[in-house]
Amino acid sequence: MDITLPALRRSAQEMRIDIIKMLHAAGSGHPGGSLSLIDLLTVIMTRYVKRTPDNVSDPDRNRFILSKGHGVPALYAVLAKLGVIGHDELLSLRTIDSRLQGHPHNASLPAVEASTGSLGQGLSIAQGMAMTAKLDSKEYKVYCVIGDGETQEGQIWEVLLSAPMHKLDNLIVVLDYNKGQIDGSTNDIVNLEPLAEKLISFNWHVQEIDGHDFEAIDQALQNTQNYGGKPHFIIAHTKKGKGVSFMEHPTEWHGKAPNDEQAAAAIKELEATLN
Amino acid sequence: MAKATRLSFGEELAELGATHPDVVVFDADLSKSTQSQLFAAKYPARFFEMGIQEHNMIGAAAGMALSGKKPFICSFSTFVVGRFEVIRMSVGYTEANVTVVGTHCGVAIGEDGYSQMALEDIALMRTLPNMTIIQPADDRETKAVVRFLADYDHPAFLRLTRQGLEDVHGDDYTFEFGKADVLKDGSDAVIFATGGVVKHALDAASDLQADGMNIRVVNIHTIAPLDIDYVVQAAKETGKVITIEDHSIVGGLGGAVAEVLGEHHPTRMKRIGMQSYGRSGTPAGLYEYYGLDKNGLKGQIKDFLHKS
Incomplete structure (x- = not known):
């Protein structure tokens, strides 16, 4: 039976604590985009990808590609929560012998499915996996989270044109739309809007949700399951740094780790939500 | 009869389709x-027309490779290898079992000019630690290579010509992956040549034999x-x-040989190319x-041998 959404919400808060601890231990990394992503990832991986330690290399498994590879602390936290990697291993993030590379590397850790971190590329890999499923008449689905800054990349728009041509209704793209990128606000740098209209005109099945509302996330993903003929695009409005009040800023916490005091304050704030 | 290696490739790949159900082509x-x-x-x-989207073609092929297929992705070499950073990440670092097929290599494509000519593709691909090149x-060797690559489990780059190539191998030729292929013996100098110019190198060396220069000619198919x-x-x-x-x-066969000899056995060298x-x-x-x-080759070879 599926874990209830309130239980998943609590689980995501615990994983936020893991993310803070990992980044603090590593001394570098990307808290803002990991915290904006974790609610989405929790629902996707638990209820839809249904990743377990036993199905990591099952050829018929659902796939998940984190195209915005810098958010990988969130993915490692989820993989640990699901028992695919050890919880103790999380603190090895970004160290020399670790499987937990600074950005996903499938040859080090096959559970991440592909190597990403150069923005724009993971979505094409997801498209290819969805094409294999169609070619082989397999039922598995391919989920892919992309970033909003990443959506400025030309290669993303190649897939936006291409996937509907291949009728990849087994491809579910989720945009972590946190409105921030390194040099400023996404809207000020290269504005994606009006995004939903663009995607609809490109022949995608488009939904727009609050990416921190677990019911909305779950419902949107549920809506993709039996909607045939078009690839799916969920525009999930999120907040960069979500859950740690002083990190909730579009640019301040894109790519820096918390120091001792900041980590302690963040963990204290998150732990208070667990009671 | 002169035959383009791109045509030999296409014919052999179509043959292999029957015995290799995992092969897909982009x-x-x-x-x-x-x-x-x-x-x-x-x-x-099993053929995917991706349109003029080389980045997406490379990535989608990597995704198919990661889900059990054996993709061959085809374009003019300068267009596909020109999207090098996608090959670097999505094929190389990802260790996706993709064969990148780059045709229309070198100045020998002719009238279309530089924008369509791949002159730097080997140099780029050589920098990837796990990329086979x-x-x-000639025709016989191309077909053997395509058969080899269909069963190969690693990232690879196959470089092919637009122009027809005369045979340099006989019926008894066996392709040996990673092995130098000696076409003519000789002791005064050695030519390492690759691709469409191997025949020219062989002809030049044969002419120079008559002038008393005993030059070895070696085909380097595996760069x-x-x-x-x-x-x-x-x-x-x-x-x-x-x-x-x-x-x-720079960075091609000449670069590769110079690097090896610089470290292992410094030797007088002449690099001929673009x-x-x-x-x-x-x-x-x-x-x-x-x-x-x-x-042109004869003149440059003679100059080099007389000066050294």
């Missing part, structure tokens, strides 16, 4: 030129991993090394202009 709107159309005609469900020299042992051995045996390629002398951007012209006219035809 093209980016150049299937009539790359000859992937021959596979497409026989196996349309193979450039066959990476290079047959280091043989390169060093031939340098020791002859004392003079010439490389010939229709590619930049040192400028290309231009339009007839293929034969361009080979003459850049000194890559038989006479």
Whole structure:
């Protein structure tokens, strides 16, 4: 039976604590985009990808590609929560012998499915996996989270044109739309809007949700399951740094780790939500 | 009969479709030129026309490789290898079992000019630690290489010509991956040549034999991993090394041989190949202009041997 959404919400808060601890231990990394992503990832991986330690290399498994590879602390936290990697291993993030590379590397850790971190590329890999499923008449689905800054990349728009041509209704793209990128606000740098209209005109099945509302996330993903003929695009409005009040800023916490005091304050704030 | 290695490739791939159900083929709107159309005609469900989207073609092929297929992705080499950073991440670092097929290599494509000529593709691909690079020299060798690659489990780059190539191998030829292929013995110098210019190198060396120069000619089909042992051995045996390629002398076969000899057995060397951007012209006219035809090679080889 599926874990209830309130239980998943609590689980995501615990994983936020893991993310803070990992980044603090590593001394570098990307808290803002990991915290904006974790609610989405929790629902996707638990209820839809249904990743377990036993199905990591099952050829018929659902796939998940984190195209915005810098958010990988969130993915490692989820993989640990699901028992695919050890919880103790999380603190090895970004160290020399670790499987937990600074950005996903499938040859080090096959559970991440592909190597990403150069923005724009993971979505094409997801498209290819969805094409294999169609070619082989397999039922598995391919989920892919992309970033909003990443959506400025030309290669993303190649897939936006291409996937509907291949009728990849087994491809579910989720945009972590946190409105921030390194040099400023996404809207000020290269504005994606009006995004939903663009995607609809490109022949995608488009939904727009609050990416921190677990019911909305779950419902949107549920809506993709039996909607045939078009690839799916969920525009999930999120907040960069979500859950740690002083990190909730579009640019301040894109790519820096918390120091001792900041980590302690963040963990204290998150732990208070667990009671 | 002269035959383009892209055509040999297309024919062999279409043959392999029957015995290799995991083989899938991608093209980016150049299937009539790359000859992937021959596979497409026989196996349309396993052929993916990606349109003019080389980045996405590379990535989607990587995704198919990661889910159990054996993709060959085809375009003009400069267009596909030109999307190098996607190959670097999504194929190389990801260890996706994709064969990148780059046709229309070198100035020998002729009239279309530099924008369509791959002159830097070997240099780029050589920097990826796990990228196998193979450039066959005639029809027989190309077909053997395509059969080899269909069963190969690692990222690879196959470099092919637009122009027809005369045979340099007989019926008894066996392709040996990673091994230097000695076409003519000789002890005064050794030529390492690759791809479309191998025949020119062989013809030049045969003419120079009549002038008393006994030059060995070696076809290097596998540029990476290079047959280091043989390169060093031939340098020791002859004392003079010439490389010939229709590619930049920086980072290509010439660069690869120079790196090996610099570390293992410093030897006098002459790298023959491209040192400028290309231009339009007839293929034969361009080979003459850049000194890559038989006479141009003879002149450069003689100069080098007389000076050293």
